[in-house]
Amino acid sequence: MSQSLSLKPLSKTALEVPFSGIRRFFDIAASMQDVVSLGVGEPDFVTPWSVREAAIYSLERGQTTYTSNYGLLELRKEISRYLNKRYKVEYNPEGEILVTVGVSEGLDLAMRVLLNPGDEVLIPEPCYVSYRPCVSLAGGVPIGVETRSDAKFAVTAEQLKAACTERTKAILLGYPSNPTGAILTREQIVEIITFARERGLYVISDEIYDRLTYEGIHTCVASVPGAREITILLNGFSKAHAMTGWRIAYACAPEHILKMMMKIHSYTMLCAPITGQIAAVEALKHAEREVEEMVAHYRQRRRLIVDGLNKLGLTCHMPLGAFYAFPSIESTGLTAEQFAERLLLEERVAVVPGTAFGAGGDRHIRCSYATSVEKLELALARMRTFVDKLHK
């Protein structure tokens, strides 16, 4: 037993996927005191009480079993009703809706179902940190399509066309966007869908921030004519209902696609946790008022932070969705990494450098306004001190 052990190396794929650029800042910030964090990608609200209470009651009654692989039928029916009422899209609760463990799982399943080794996925960037790794882990090749601040970070069909090759299999959209707060208009979506249909491409649409749309109503990608049959729609309860820790989301797709997703899910996850599913039923049935109240708070803070950042000379377009401002820090002469690191160490404000979100994110930082007005004001004051110091 004393022989030296020479284990074979871990999977090449696992080793090659990089760690998220967010990790480093988390490690530094977590070791500091009195940090005002604009780095948090989740609501500062607690799940509405009626939702928590429903979950507690279910535990008291002993509802602790597996559910159907697809998820509780009652929840799928509520999801179907919700999507139909809000976006006029129809998904059959029996066979076209799968309850997943967060949109993250839905995204992973979608990639595994769609991709063969070497298949390319077009990803408008800056984007959520998981998109590229999820494509790579499924054997695909992520192709970043850089969006620019002067186009309010919305991708166009033209840009996608230019990036499209013979190997392109799908387009991964994430609007409203984390980190930019950008949205796509109905017209922009129509053009993208028309293009995708021409080339026989699938569209994966992550709409987790759908309810956090501040001007006008969100356009569900699947609601656009011709979109439904090529789209995998992903959404969940984390953002709108402040339920990040419950890990409950859903995927909707035509039956032949969803069945494959369910097959993988049945082997790797079996089902989403029942307590969270019961909570989600309550969220859809009775928490609309709370959702609207939370959105009203985000809307108020959005103005505060965007005005504040612009006054600091950190040019920031008005984000139309999600709860992030994505200002340019070009005027400071620093890189995004330098800015974020120095701001944290010198003034104890945590933000995330835009480089963590891919192409187009350099010279930008992500500031989450999922935090109280008092803390936002404090963060802006500290940032004022920091920026003034830089200009001296």
Add this chain to the structure above:
Amino acid sequence: MQDVEKTVRDYEQRGVIKTYYTVIDWEKTGCEKVVAFIDVKVTPARDVGFDAVACRIARFAQVQSVWLVSGGSDLRVVVEAPNLRELATFVAEKLATIDGVTGTTSHFLLKRYKEDGALFFDSEQDQRLVVSP
């Protein structure tokens, strides 16, 4: 902002907004107060029903609220006093002796949990990670 101020002023003048007040946790101030919810049975008077008695009760400074309610009694009155003795005196000498009042049942407030939308226990702390995706 000016629009908001104008609308608020208009509401105040028209009595849509009745008043503004602060919800105070008196226990934390160390200030002693006694509050009672008093169910009052009333014989309604001709023409004015319960209004005459209700308005008469409402004018006392000790009375915080008066509502006409359905159920076993007619009026529900909230009375506040600096101590139990004063409250008892008010009920016995003022409230119970009003013409038309045929009976009172007092319920003393023992502990506040929620008042006018404000919770009186610690709400949840922010338990989020400092930075997350």
